[in-house]
Amino acid sequence: MDIDRKILKAEKIVEIRFNEVDSMGIVWHGSYPLYFEDAREEFGKIYHLEYLYMFDKGFYSPLVEMHFNYKSPIKYTDKIRVVITYRNTEAAKIVFDYEIFDVVTGELRATGYTTQVFLDKNFELMWTKPDFYCEWEKLNGIR
């Protein structure tokens, strides 16, 4: 049962940059990976799962999948809040779900997810979770 498992979440306020907006006056769809990454960085800081930490442990964790659902356009003057949620999975993967909200109206602007795998120092794909990661999951109450 998942009942006692913690839900790991983080969030990041993002200011839209002028160059992220297209000639229609709305944020270009290809700018959203920036916002997801900002949230992922924030998650990494809070829960100590930074790129550099994983690298020190001997692993890379590249993205193998990224998905966006655009609900309503973001404008230059908007301030957005990106909520990132850790998705529990048995697989040797790191999956995050994202929601982008308008800070002022609370409106949901976009959702999406990313999937990362583990590679060892020889760039070989890990079929099971690395030890350091199992410990990280335990430490954070999700295993």
Add this chain to the structure above:
Amino acid sequence: MDIDRKILKAEKIVEIRFNEVDSMGIVWHGSYPLYFEDAREEFGKIYHLEYLYMFDKGFYSPLVEMHFNYKSPIKYTDKIRVVITYRNTEAAKIVFDYEIFDVVTGELRATGYTTQVFLDKNFELMWTKPDFYCEWEKLNGIR
């Protein structure tokens, strides 16, 4: 039966820019929307379905969904070929599938898809395909 329907495809050779590569020496995952858009532009030119053409007909066609599967990393010195294929659908949507290949080795580096909807000039969502688009489909042998 779909048997007589044409398959609409286009492709675009893309040169990787230095700034699209990250500190790992591989193309940053967030650069791929550029390559998909390059291919979509090329498709638009070949089959006369440019943004500006749609706009002249009174419609916007924003992306509502974008998906990437990263198969193997792209390096700065790689030359890539992005193949875009029109996906037949009854819905009032434009769906494209993408494949990114290494030009030299032929290796598949990434796949993905995008979904666009139709908005009229008042930014109202169209629940059926606009007339100009039905004609475009007929003209191109896909209806």
Add this chain to the structure above:
Amino acid sequence: MDIDRKILKAEKIVEIRFNEVDSMGIVWHGSYPLYFEDAREEFGKIYHLEYLYMFDKGFYSPLVEMHFNYKSPIKYTDKIRVVITYRNTEAAKIVFDYEIFDVVTGELRATGYTTQVFLDKNFELMWTKPDFYCEWEKLNGIR
């Protein structure tokens, strides 16, 4: 005499994004326009000289010149502070000077400047400062 004139300054703390770093592990030189623009935005907010404000007054103020001096490389993990200073000039121009400092060490990482001119709504170049801008200068104690 300039002796009583105020010096208008603003500053902005900027977090480096992963995608702004190149394959050498340092911030790509072409990312610096982002940081200058962040500072210019901040200046605009503080002194009420936003793009939209100027536009409401009937003017555009496009960049016609931009200059960078790169002193020492910025790394992904660095936090930077961009200081923007308004340069007094008699010409019908807006000139800003920029300094990028490492927040932790205080080291100067880069300097530069930008020059903007005024265009009216017909995109005609203004040879003298627009009235609204002269008032803005007076209000801020620099004329």
Add this chain to the structure above:
Amino acid sequence: MDIDRKILKAEKIVEIRFNEVDSMGIVWHGSYPLYFEDAREEFGKIYHLEYLYMFDKGFYSPLVEMHFNYKSPIKYTDKIRVVITYRNTEAAKIVFDYEIFDVVTGELRATGYTTQVFLDKNFELMWTKPDFYCEWEKLNGIR
């Protein structure tokens, strides 16, 4: 006398990407470093002065200065030609001048220059030109 010295030039046709255009419908000023770099890459290919070649010889050649003069705006539908010209200098520097032309009208849209220095493998600044570079200059008829 400079009279017998060759002038080294290269040029690159660049297609404007949708995301390089801002909400004013013109190319964002911060996109121009991309075009300069495209031209520099092309120069490197033609005259065998690529980043990787210099690196193999034991040197980095980072930009220390970059300058832009924006003459007239570039639109999404424009095709541009970037001309890069090697500037002869006695200093231990690589200086390039750039001109961006509209391919169709021939109009000059922007000019600029970049300055690079030489660092050895220990990131120490070279006060004189490295040997490999002097040979490169001779080979290309500019010394």
